[in-house]
Amino acid sequence: MIKMVAVDMDGTFLNENKEYNRSRFKRIYREMKRKEIKFVVASGNQYYQLKSFFPEISDEISFVAENGALVISEKEELFCGKFEEPLVHEMLAFLSKSPQIQVLLCGRKSAYVDEKESEDFKQTSKKFYHRLKTVTDLTQLEEDVFFKFALSVPKEETEKLVMHLNKEFQGKFVAVSSGHGELDLIIPGFHKANGLEILQKKWGILDEELATFGDGGNDVEMLRKAAFSYAMANGSQAVKLAANYSAPSNEEEGVLKIVEELLELGDEKK
Known part of the structure; x- marks a missing residue:
């Protein structure tokens, strides 16, 4: 059973216009909350930018930002890396x-x-x-x-x-x-997978209960980590080799489609 879903943003969750189907995701997220499944944004981008995509729920979800250098969960900072x-x-x-x-x-x-x-x-x-x-x-x-x-x-x-x-x-x-x-x-070792590990320990979630989605080289570690790892159709070859499964492209709302399947919600673009 899936207990945690982690998504990269650019080229994965977002389309080329830096948007996503908000009404479709709202329905999915409502079901995730009902089933107590955690939603995590795992991106190389800045925390302040990432939370702007989820204004209504940013305080109740988790972010592995800056490629794992900063982990914030439900407004609480759990980890911040540092270069000397x-x-x-x-x-x-x-x-x-x-x-x-x-x-x-x-x-x-x-x-x-x-x-x-x-x-x-x-x-x-x-x-x-x-x-x-x-x-x-x-x-x-x-x-x-x-x-x-x-x-x-x-x-x-x-x-x-x-x-x-x-x-x-x-x-x-x-x-x-x-x-x-x-x-x-x-920072060596402080990649997205490390950030997810911090959250998994917090919630007692196993790799076998984790689903991850990515398209680029900075997603490889978190794809290798999860039992349910999905490479986007538009992803790099390295990503496709690292993942266990494939998902339709970001332009086809691939993440939302697969998560609906995992939740047994059906494919409804509403």
């Missing part, structure tokens, strides 16, 4: 040598972007980071807890850069691709 300051400066110095890489530094209070980055990058970042500050120097920031770098790189160089960063900074950072020329640098 020297490590942050080491990575900033490394990235400064590659002008084609645009950088966002993510913290508990806010995300930060250097004013020298392109306007297009800054405007795009605002869609995913509702708390975003433009600063003159990322090495001279106000006090915050920093737990992730979000990078925009030339799309054709994404996988090569992931491999290079993981080799260069082994044990210090883990580079994961979220697709489309975007990648994150996260």
